[in-house]
Amino acid sequence: MSTSDTIYAVSDTPVAVWSQIDANNAKVLLSGNINVYSLGGVWTQIRNAQDAWLKQGDSKSKSLAFDASKVTFLDGAGIAFLIGVEEAQTTAGAKFDVVGLDPRYEPLLGEFNPISNLFPVSAVKPKRSFVVSTGMATQNLIDDAAGLISFTGHLAADLAWSIRYPNQVRWGDFVNAAVQAGIAALPIVGLVAFLIGVILSFQAAIGMQQFGAVSFVGPLAALGIVREMGPLITAILLAGRSSAAFAAEIGTMTVNSEVDALVSGGLSPIRFLVVPRVLAGILVAPILTLFADIVSIFSSMLTMLIYGIPFVNFYNGMLSAVDVEDIGSGLIKATLFGVVVSAVGCLRGMQTGNGAAAVGISATRAVVSSIVLIVLVDGIFAFISYKTGF
Numbered sequence: 001m002s003t004s005d006t007i008y009a010v011s012d013t014p015v016a017v018w019s020q021i022d023a024n025n026a027k028v029l030l031s032g033n034i035n036v037y038s039l040g041g042v043w044t045q046i047r048n049a050q051d052a053w054l055k056q057g058d059s060k061s062k063s064l065a066f067d068a069s070k071v072t073f074l075d076g077a078g079i080a081f082l083i084g085v086e087e088a089q090t091t092a093g094a095k096f097d098v099v100g101l102d103p104r105y106e107p108l109l110g111e112f113n114p115i116s117n118l119f120p121v122s123a124v125k126p127k128r129s130f131v132v133s134t135g136m137a138t139q140n141l142i143d144d145a146a147g148l149i150s151f152t153g154h155l156a157a158d159l160a161w162s163i164r165y166p167n168q169v170r171w172g173d174f175v176n177a178a179v180q181a182g183i184a185a186l187p188i189v190g191l192v193a194f195l196i197g198v199i200l201s202f203q204a205a206i207g208m209q210q211f212g213a214v215s216f217v218g219p220l221a222a223l224g225i226v227r228e229m230g231p232l233i234t235a236i237l238l239a240g241r242s243s244a245a246f247a248a249e250i251g252t253m254t255v256n257s258e259v260d261a262l263v264s265g266g267l268s269p270i271r272f273l274v275v276p277r278v279l280a281g282i283l284v285a286p287i288l289t290l291f292a293d294i295v296s297i298f299s300s301m302l303t304m305l306i307y308g309i310p311f312v313n314f315y316n317g318m319l320s321a322v323d324v325e326d327i328g329s330g331l332i333k334a335t336l337f338g339v340v341v342s343a344v345g346c347l348r349g350m351q352t353g354n355g356a357a358a359v360g361i362s363a364t365r366a367v368v369s370s371i372v373l374i375v376l377v378d379g380i381f382a383f384i385s386y387k388t389g390f
Contacts, residue, residue, distance in 0.1 A: 016042045016081075018049045024062050026053055028085070031070035034078035043081055050088055059092040069100025079108055151270075151347050155278065158270045162279065173276035181242035181277075181342070182284030186291065189237055193292035196233055197225065197299030205307055214307045218314040219321030221300045226322055230293040231330045232378060235337035238285060239370035243345035246277050247366035250349025251359040259350060274346040278339060285338025286331045293330070333381050337374055344370045 015038040017029045028046060032038065054062060066082060068074075082098065089096040101109070128136070162169045204217045250273055253259050262269050301314045348366035352358045 014042065015039065016046055018046055020053060023057060025065075026050075026062070027065045027067060029070070030066060030068045030078075031072075033073040034071055034081070035073065035075045036077035039077055039081055043084075046081075046085065047088065050085060054088070054092045054094060059094050061094075062089075062092075063095040063097070064089055066096075066098040067100055068098060068102070068105075071100075071102065071105075074102075074105050074108075076108075079105075082109065147351070148347065151343070154270050155274060155343055158268065158275050159278065161271065162275050168271075169279070170272065170276045173273075174280050177246075177277045177280035177342075178284050180245060181238065181280055182288060185237065185241055185284075185288060188241070189234055189288050189292050190295050192233055192237060193230070193295040194299040196229055197221070197296035198303050200224065200229065200296075201300040201303035205304070209307070214304075215309060215313065215317065217307075218300060218304050218309060219317040222297050222318040223321045223326060225296045225300070226293050226326050226330050228330070228378075230296060231289045231334040231337060232374070234285065234289045234292050234334060235341060235374045236371060238281070238288070238338070238341045239374060240367055242281070243341045243348075243366045243370045244363040246342060246345030247349040247352075247362045248359055250274075250346055251352035251362040254350060254352040255354065255356070255359060269350060274343070274350075277346055278342045281338035281342025282335055283338075285334045285341070289331060289334035293327075329385065333378070336377055336381070340373045340377055341370045344373060 015030060015032050015034055017031075018026065019029065020026045050064065064085070066085070071078075086096045098109075201217055201221050204221055205214055208214050208217050250259070253273070259269050259273070262272055297318070301311055304314055305311075345366045348362045348369065351365075352362040
């Protein structure tokens with residue numbers, strides 16, 4: 001581009017004129033009112049001319065000067081225009097200078113310096129070694145286990161307090177949590193329990209039919225549902241539904257500093273927030289499990305009709321295989337699951353960090369931790385049942 005080559009704005013009076021003095025020097029002449037309206041057709045043209053000029057030869061030897069001696073007004077759009085052109089020069093390693101700018105605009109221009117604050121260089125995070133990553137994961141696991149143990153101790157003490165002083169328990173929150181975790185969960189628990197009964201019976205019948213023992217499918221399915229599948233499926237549904245809800249609710253209160261306000265007011269967050277929800281979990285988990293057992297056994301009875309097993313035969317076989325001890329074992333297990341699900345949800349909610357994303361992270365951690373602890377408690381209970389015969 002020669003010295004006489006110029007770029008004008010769309011309007012009759014250009015506010016910025018590009019002039020290339022020689023191969024390594026160029027100038028932009030600013031004049032008049034530099035604002036968002038007058039720059040509309042000029043900004044892109046100046047930048048395109050600058051980019052084309054910087055690509056010619058060695059960009060580090062090029063120098064661009066802005067002559068602002070004829071500027072009568074300059075607003076934020078004009079400052080952004082200067083900063084944009086300067087950033088392109090700095091990135092290419094070229095020089096940039098502004099001359100003749102009225103001193104009254106210097107403070108406005110100085111607010112954007114240094115330019116690196118506006119265009120920070122992305123920092124590359126150093127990769128951790130396997131040893132460091134393993135050590136950090138182990139430390140996080142130890143800290144999490146310590147927090148869980150401490151929370152369990154506080155919760156046990158406050159549950160004992162609720163038994164001694166029942167009038168001080170927030171029964172309104174207890175009812176709300178029980179409705180939310182119990183009555184509202186009936187449809188999904190019923191649907192999943194029905195499908196579990198059908199699938200379990202079909203899968204068992206396919207194998208037992210080869211040995212002519214289809215009549216034993218009903219008693220075996222009923223026993224498995226009452227002792228294991230009913231409590232386990234209900235607990236997993238509560239973990240994905242109620243535990244996440246508790247974590248999100250208390251987590252939002254933590255983000256909004258409402259939990260800190262309780263502490264400042266001399267109130268125990270565990271007694272105020274956790275105890276009602278844990279009591280609700282203790283109440284609704286066995287009830288939902290019993291409901292799931294009934295629905296699953298009924299769907300299993302319907303399934304066995306396909307194989308010619310009438311209701312009476314199924315019922316008699318179930319009575320011979322399932323007794324009160326089996327039902328009690330499943331309900332005790334369900335009660336433990338209810339404590340785990342509700343308590344872990346409340347714990348993760350109180351461990352919520354700052355920001356809206358922290359609430360979602362707490363809800364996710366609540367579901368994952370609840371399922372892991374459910375499996376752990378189930379394994380311990382199975383070992384105890386094997387040793388005691390209960």
